[in-house]
Amino acid sequence: MKKFLVFLLIFLISLFLVACNQEEQETANDSSKKEETASETKSNETVYPLEVKIYDQDGNEYVQTFEKAPERVITNNPSSTEMLLELGLKDKIVGILEPDNKITGKYAEDFASLHSLGDKMKVSREVIVGQEPDIVVGRSMMFTDERLGTIQTLNDLGINVYTQTASHIKLNPKLTAVIDDVRTLGKIFNVNDRAEEYATELENRYQKIVDKVNNMKSDKKLTAITMVRFDSKTGTFSVFNSSEGLQRDLLDTLNLVPAVEGSVGDLTYESLISMNPDVIIYIKADRNAEFDKNAIETLYSEPLIQNVSAIKEKRIYETTYDDFMDYGTRIFDTLEMLANEIYGK
Known part of the structure; x- marks a missing residue:
């Protein structure tokens, strides 16, 4: 009888130890998975300070340093506004220049609710600076002393600039430069997941047309x-x-x-x-x-x-x-x- 009790006690202790070991292993696995998930999430986050190369209308290079995601944005053309809207950044747009043409379709309501700073040919640098933007985004040709101010002038006032790569006519950009702009804006504003999703969608559309034309052209x-x-x-x-x-x-x-x-x-x-x-x-x-x-x-x-x-x-x-x-x-x-x-x- 005593031997039986001893064996039973040893058996119960073994079961307890096995159960504890399994619990510890599951806890470790859960922690590992959480760490992996956190790592994946972290890998999609922009690491600041971030340096971005941009170009003026003459092809001169400037480096813009972003210490954090901009909170106040001015855009100087419809396409830059539309890209920011697609990236879910409407609330950060504090001013736009009046579009040359009436905006219709999916963006019409958003444009109507944004603050217009006036005609692009009349808006001065002082109006732009008065809005206290962190960044001005748009067509490179607009960044001159006669219009919004040069890139250097705005930088000297503590305002970053992003000129659309697709707008650099003298550098003869490809259509894919638009997709590059989407990804770069995603990095600047730390919305990389949405930017990558949108960029991939555009790449697929573009490649479908390229394949179609290549198969059918003379x-x-x-x-x-x-x-x-x-x-x-x-x-x-x-x-x-x-x-x-x-x-x-x-x-x-x-x-x-x-x-x-x-x-x-x-x-x-x-x-x-x-x-x-x-x-x-x-x-x-x-x-x-x-x-x-x-x-x-x-x-x-x-x-x-x-x-x-x-x-x-x-x-x-x-x-x-x-x-x-x-x-x-x-x-x-x-x-x-x-x-x-x-x-x-």
Whole structure:
């Protein structure tokens, strides 16, 4: 009987020790998992101070140092505003410049609720500084003494600047520069997860169009002009510059080449016949509304130009200034639209 009790006691003690060991192991595993999760979370956090290289309109490099995520932001164009909205940063935007064109669609309500600082051609550096921003974000061409102040001037006043990589015309950015801007803004504002999600979405859209065009394009590039302000009464128009910068890469991605280099104004039907573009991309703008409303109808019906390739093949495609000429994610909407129109859905 005593032996039995001894064995029973030893057995119970063994069970207790095993149970304690299992509990300790589970606790250790849970701690390890928590540490791994914390590590993963931490790896997606921006480490400050953060240094970011930016460029002015002449291609000069500046280094911006961020000690923490900016809390007060001013944007100088619609595309930079829209990117910040997509990254969930609306509450940090303390001022925008008045858009050239009425904002419609998904961003309209947000834009209407943001504080406008006035016309981009009239807003002074003093107005910008008066808003006490931590950072000004947008198109590089706006950072001059005549407009918002140079990058150096703003830096000297304790204000950081982020110039959109996609807006550096002289550096001939690719469409993917827009995606780079999304990721960089994600780092600056410490919203890396959302930025990566959005950037990946844009990359997938872009690659889908690239694959489509590569599979369907001919060996010969089609010629294209980007037409603005067509006057149906006089038959005159202008061509916007699509021979450099982001817009050139958009055409190249679609296997298009500009029929004329640079911006050209006061062109006529004779000019259009001489250029003989395969594609006309007609760019609408609010300031040209009176001209735009009858433009495409007149082009298709004018007897003098019926042998122009774009007219004969019904290849006039309409877009808007902000969708084609700004430096943000709308460019991918335009890319998809044109790819579907030229190569079919």
